[in-house]
Amino acid sequence: MRCRKCGKPAVINMRHHKLALCKEHFLEWIVEQTERFIRKYRMFTHDDKVLVAVSGGKDSLGLWDVLWRLGYQADGLYIDLGIDGGFGYSNQSKELTVAFAEERGLKLHIVDVAASYGATIPEMARLTHRGKGKPCSVCGLVKRHEMNRIARDFGYSVLATGHNLDDEAAVLFGNTLTWATGYLVRQGPVLEAAPGLARKVKPFFRFYERETAAYALLRGIKYIYDECPFSVGAKSIYYKKLLNRLEADRPGAKLQFYLGFLRAKEEGLFAQRAEEVVETLHTCPVCGQPTSAPGKCAFCRLVERVEEAKRRRELSDASP
Amino acid sequence: MPAKLILRDKTYEVPHGITIKQALKKLDISAEEVIPTREGELVTEDTRLKDGDVIRLVDVISGG
DSSP states (O other), rough: OOOTTOOOSSSEEEEGGGGOHHHHHHHHHHHHHHHHHHTTTTTTTSEEEEEEEEOOOOOHHHHHHHHHHHHHHEEEEEEEEOOTTTTTHHHHHHHHHHHHHHHHOOOOOEEEEHHHHHSOOOHHHHTOOOOOOOOHHHHHHHHHHHHHHHHHHTTOSSEOOOOHHHHHHHHHHHHTTOOOOOHHHOSSSEEOBBBBBBBETTTTTOOOHHHHHHHHHHHTTOOOOSOGGGGGTTTTHHHHHHHHHHHHTTHHHHHHHHHHHHHHTTTTTTTTHHHHHHTEEEEOOTTTOOEEESSOOOHHHHHHHHHHHHHHHHHHHOOO | OOEEEEETTTEEOOOOOBBBHHHHHHOOOOTSSSSEEEETOOOOTTTTTOTTTEEEEEOOOOOO
């Protein structure tokens, strides 16, 4: 197979675009397309201070690399979750992220969850009995809170994440299966800022996961290849695999599914629900971040429960 | 000599002469979920496997 632009041997064939490209033209294409999506969806401009949430994985490091190449003011945020999984998952991903930032001279914020809140993510889940043996819901809650906190505290106008099309299509698929309108309303490549809530964007949302992985490999970005040990059996992976079976028979099905959803939303699907969601937001009296119910937000309640559980444990350890 | 396809810690042997796409189908591995590489270079699925070829498949799915 040959590159459509220069005729050299292709390194990737994107069947959904009927486009095969060589290394040089694929790398160029990813950067150009990212810039196009940023403009088309009015994500941010060169005047914005962008905070990129980086996990050490292919998508987030790839995104940070592209934004850096495009000359955006993009700093990174790494959240050390304290996940080990028998191979030092968090340590490895942190090392890779730090090395990536140093090689490019980029600014990286690091939040150490255990140092800040007294427990790692798996410990938090255990102490609070959340998640039925899996810390994924605690992890999501803490990451969302901390990303928003750092963005606000350091004056970033926008928070960028490395979500790709497969991530987005899998979430959409899951939410559609259950008609979770409250979640469907909030899904999209741009989530506007709300009081206490940073603007969120996903510049890679139109790239297939194969494309973001190919970009990282071809660019020589060292990313964490091993999956989070808690992702085994995750629903999102199951949905991705189902969608890929569809994609194999109908190239472009995933992209069509997601873009069709965005069009339907633009045409007013869920419009009424969106108004209801905005109206019901409250402010957490402790951290000031928005929450769906009056009183403390889920994050502050979690931290409180972690502290209580640790106190109880210390007392029982100290008793004869 | 057969060609080898390696995905994470598993090694599969397939006859040479077929394409990577055909080999993936034979092994029931989704072409949407891997990137084939040969000697560190990315190759497309229409690449025909040669005698003794070693193709490393990079798993692209992540999530959780």
